[in-house]
Amino acid sequence: MFAWSTHQLTEYFTAVNASVDEVVAIAVAVERATEMLEAEAGAVVFGDVVQGAWGFGADVPVKGLLAVAQVPGTLTVPGVGDLYAVPSGLGAALEGALVVARLEMPFEPEERQMLQGMAQVLGVALRSIRVLRDERTLRADREREATERLILLEQAQNRQRLVETLLTIQRAISNRKPLPEILDAVTSGTAALLEGAPVALILAEGGNGRRLSVASTSGADGYSLADPDSSHTEAREAMATAKVIIRPVNPHDPSRGMVIAIPVRVTGELAGSLVAQLPDAADQREQLAAFAQQVSLALTDARTVEAVRETHHDPVTGLPNRSLFLKIFNRVLASRQAATEPTSVLFIDLDRFKAVNDSLGHEAGDQLLGAVAGRIRACVRASDTTARLGGDEFAVLLHNSPVEAAASVGERVIAAIREPFRVQERDIFIGASVGVAITRAATANSDTLLSNADLAMYRAKKEGPGKVVVYEPHMHTEALNYLSLRTDLQRALQEGEFRLQYQPLVRLDTGEIAGVEALVRWHSPARGLVSPVDFIPIAEESGLIIELGQWVLETSAAQVAAWRRVSPDLTLNVNVSGIQLVHPRFAANVTRALAVAGLPSSAVTLELTESVLMSDPGAAVASLASLRELGVHLSIDDFGTGYSSLAYLRELPVDELKIDRAFIARAELTGEDLALVRTIVELGHILGLRVVAEGIENAAQLEALRRLGCSYGQGFHLCRPMNSADLPQALLRGSLTAPNSIHP
Numbered sequence: 168m169f170a171w172s173t174h175q176l177t178e179y180f181t182a183v184n185a186s187v188d189e190v191v192a193i194a195v196a197v198e199r200a201t202e203m204l205e206a207e208a209g210a211v212v213f214g215d216v217v218q219g220a221w222g223f224g225a226d227v228p229v230k231g232l233l234a235v236a237q238v239p240g241t242l243t244v245p246g247v248g249d250l251y252a253v254p255s256g257l258g259a260a261l262e263g264a265l266v267v268a269r270l271e272m273p274f275e276p277e278e279r280q281m282l283q284g285m286a287q288v289l290g291v292a293l294r295s296i297r298v299l300r301d302e303r304t305l306r307a308d309r310e311r312e313a314t315e316r317l318i319l320l321e322q323a324q325n326r327q328r329l330v331e332t333l334l335t336i337q338r339a340i341s342n343r344k345p346l347p348e349i350l351d352a353v354t355s356g357t358a359a360l361l362e363g364a365p366v367a368l369i370l371a372e373g374g375n376g377r378r379l380s381v382a383s384t385s386g387a388d389g390y391s392l393a394d395p396d397s398s399h400t401e402a403r404e405a406m407a408t409a410k411v412i413i414r415p416v417n418p419h420d421p422s423r424g425m426v427i428a429i430p431v432r433v434t435g436e437l438a439g440s441l442v443a444q445l446p447d448a449a450d451q452r453e454q455l456a457a458f459a460q461q462v463s464l465a466l467t468d469a470r471t472v473e474a475v476r477e478t479h480h481d482p483v484t485g486l487p488n489r490s491l492f493l494k495i496f497n498r499v500l501a502s503r504q505a506a507t508e509p510t511s512v513l514f515i516d517l518d519r520f521k522a523v524n525d526s527l528g529h530e531a532g533d534q535l536l537g538a539v540a541g542r543i544r545a546c547v548r549a550s551d552t553t554a555r556l557g558g559d560e561f562a563v564l565l566h567n568s569p570v571e572a573a574a575s576v577g578e579r580v581i582a583a584i585r586e587p588f589r590v591q592e593r594d595i596f597i598g599a600s601v602g603v604a605i606t607r608a609a610t611a612n613s614d615t616l617l618s619n620a621d622l623a624m625y626r627a628k629k630e631g632p633g634k635v636v637v638y639e640p641h642m643h644t645e646a647l648n649y650l651s652l653r654t655d656l657q658r659a660l661q662e663g664e665f666r667l668q669y670q671p672l673v674r675l676d677t678g679e680i681a682g683v684e685a686l687v688r689w690h691s692p693a694r695g696l697v698s699p700v701d702f703i704p705i706a707e708e709s710g711l712i713i714e715l716g717q718w719v720l721e722t723s724a725a726q727v728a729a730w731r732r733v734s735p736d737l738t739l740n741v742n743v744s745g746i747q748l749v750h751p752r753f754a755a756n757v758t759r760a761l762a763v764a765g766l767p768s769s770a771v772t773l774e775l776t777e778s779v780l781m782s783d784p785g786a787a788v789a790s791l792a793s794l795r796e797l798g799v800h801l802s803i804d805d806f807g808t809g810y811s812s813l814a815y816l817r818e819l820p821v822d823e824l825k826i827d828r829a830f831i832a833r834a835e836l837t838g839e840d841l842a843l844v845r846t847i848v849e850l851g852h853i854l855g856l857r858v859v860a861e862g863i864e865n866a867a868q869l870e871a872l873r874r875l876g877c878s879y880g881q882g883f884h885l886c887r888p889m890n891s892a893d894l895p896q897a898l899l900r901g902s903l904t905a906p907n908s909i910h911p
Contacts, residue, residue, distance in 0.1 A: 257290035682738030828862025
């Protein structure tokens, strides 16, 4: 990969041409060329004179430089060693060469090409300087002075136009313009330099035969360089010989002028020709040759930058991608000045980004990602590295940053992302979770650190939105346990290890069983009884909840349909995950399950928690509306522990509220407890909803709920969850017990 850049070439070009003294121009050119090629030494040789020697110290190897100025070879430098030396001529009008020498590594074709371009620029500059010097010696002759000034003015103007034209092309490349625009800038700039003469850039296509095609044209219309019979012959010859070709347009008609074809290289290979038609090509040869050389460098850089950027940068945000981030990370770890120097990495995951993508489309999502990238970079130092790892995940590498500083940066990132984003003329609100990993170890691995930060980020997500968590070793063990449990969960689905129990839903005034809630249980052969608290979150994160939830619905629907032969009014409550709710085929899956079981939709109530409904109320309303069209009932589970927004409650098409057990958890309810429960019961009745109290554990709680007007309840005091084989006996009795003496 080249060690030079468009910016460096532009600086070299500007600095050399800005010099008004020959010695200064040579010194600037030698020093800049040596530095850009990462060489040890350099000089300019005119005949048997060495000028501008740089990097040799006190003993300049004059004889060696005179030799390699003629033929590339090895240059022995006292105290340094044997250097690879490459000369490049300054142009036909100057018998001299720019020589650069380097240790260990020979010069690549691309570097030789760049050296030729720099030598051409130096040659043009020296010729201009010498003309200016000669002009000062001819002041005695006024007529000659006027003529020379006119010539110098024209040369200066041409020189300035050349500089401006090349800078225009360099800016187009620096601004990452599309390649066709850069090619058009090449031909239009050349044509303008030649007073509107026709110019064509002809490039060779890939494959056998290297067919030539006109990539861009500009200039007068009197002679078409796009005509294969006119320009391609000279272009192909210039490519074949790597030399400038000058030939009459028509040998029998000198008034038609000359065709000049100058070879163009791209990434070091002959790739085409810059062709122009001029009245007298000889006068423009040197200038055009220098110009074509710079064009070759510009095109090479454009292709190289484009390829590197596509390989190592994210196209949406312009940030380094995962591959480049890890390369930078490894380089930082290897170059730390002290083994104890802290290096931190932040793993950032956006919250609610998927909802933006799904609702507004990927174009809006890309705009949002670009804006997020800008805010993250604004939160870190210029020396730190920000990358997009993929999807809605970002990472930041913090150099020499202790854990407290890294956590503080994470907090700033969260605060910045929490502010609204303006996308497609609307305010978008998202959040972020941040994991932090840090190392002071002498031997550290970038993959491991990034993985540790990822684990910490997942822990942050579990703790709630907008959290920063620092990695601790026990998280790795927990992650392994998670993977093991997920694997066992997948196997359990395949091997039928899940069972259902049924929690009766009881009328508090009569003690009758009005319905049952299906509760999934997992008895693992290896783990024993696994709590739903442990396996349901994993099922949701892995997507297994779709399959598991469908099994629960189908199995319980079939069971309740059979029980309804004894208790025709028996209803079924089934818990639904937020993952299931937003699944595109959830409504169809519910319809299919009830149809196969023969259970009417009016006998089914789907339970969702407040947090699921309020995380995206708009999507929740749309999904619930489609379910209501099927005729099923909807319930808000654990009411009072989440958002409890009356405005949203009025908008959501629900039929039932389940009061969370936390409100009646005390053995003896206080006045405050009773007031809260009374408010929820009255609110439900006002909205025409069925109200169910969960977690009734004793007679005092039961009696208090009856007095408050709560119609339905569940809890161990009423009845524990039962296996399917035990429930029919309770249904046959008609009620669990007498209204005034309900007990387990």
